[in-house]
Amino acid sequence: MAEELVFYTNPMSRGRIARWMLEEIGQPYRTEYLDYATTMKAPEYLSINPMGKVPAIKHGDTVVTEGAAICAYLAETFPQAGLAPTAAERGRYFRWMFFAAGPFEMVVTNRALGFEIPPERVRMAGCGSFASVLDTIEYAVSISPCIAGDRFTAADVYVGSHIGYGLNFGTIEKRPAFIDYWSRVSDRDAYRRASDIDNAAMPKQTNA
Known part of the structure; x- marks a missing residue:
């Protein structure tokens, strides 16, 4: 059973x-x-x-x-x-899933709550700055159709959800790379x- x-x-x-x-x-x-x-x-x-x-x-x-x-x-x-990664996909799969769960969610939440890390203390914060995190996640969704490569995986569910939420509620910039990535990964039954x-x-x- x-x-x-x-x-x-x-x-x-x-x-x-x-x-x-x-x-x-x-x-x-x-x-x-x-x-x-x-x-x-x-x-x-x-x-x-x-x-x-x-x-x-x-x-x-x-x-x-x-x-x-x-x-x-x-x-x-x-x-x-x-939806699990192949051996070749594992590095990017875990890298970007945990990046979204850590730095990405943290800086977006901080910004939404009106909290900004003082520039002179960014090195003390594991998440880094809002701008650097957005640039990094933009890079991640731009180098291939899906976050771990050419194929949709569970990492796209997680990373895509955060990007889709940010676009919908205005907590991240509406960069073309984010819009294109979200359009690709959310077009699923x-x-x-x-x-x-x-x-x-x-x-x-x-x-x-």
């Missing part, structure tokens, strides 16, 4: 990244919607993620949190989906299915 795959999320969260990845692998899963003020902080969910944040998945007895980790775990656990599911769930969650 296959181990149950449970997805913990809120449609207005980074859980949308994990939802896209779940739709890409094509395996059955059960969704548990959590509310920020109540069920996300309840003891039952804190036993899954003590941070009280989403997304998280539980696959049998295995719990995985953090969007990048979920994408990587699902790609390796369900290799038949073809799995992305459209995932978006439809979460969009349909939003009114219920908003009014809860």
Whole structure:
């Protein structure tokens, strides 16, 4: 009997990244919607993620949190989906997935919150400056059709989601390279299915 795959999320969260990845692998899963003020902080969910944040998945007895980790775990656990890296792709796959989870998300969040690292202290911050991070991610999405090479992988789900979010909400510059990359990687049935599911769930969650 296959181990149950449970997805913990809120449609207005980074859980949308994990939802896209779940739709890409094509395996059955059960969704548990959590509310920020109540069920996300309840003891039952804190036993899954003590941070009280989403997304998280539980696959049998295995719990995985953090969007990048979920994408990587699902790609390796369900290799038949073809989203894990080949040997030749591994370096770029992990490099850019973790760059997006670290420096990219950090500088974009800092900027959105109105916090700027003083120029004289940039070397103390592992994320670097906002400008240097955007230049670097622009380079990453410009050297090949997909982030790890010519083929779509789980890293495109993760990196693409961050770029798509930034373009949609105006937290990153609308550079042509970002627009072109997002257009390429989001033109997928799995992305459209995932978006439809979460969009349909939003009114219920908003009014809860």
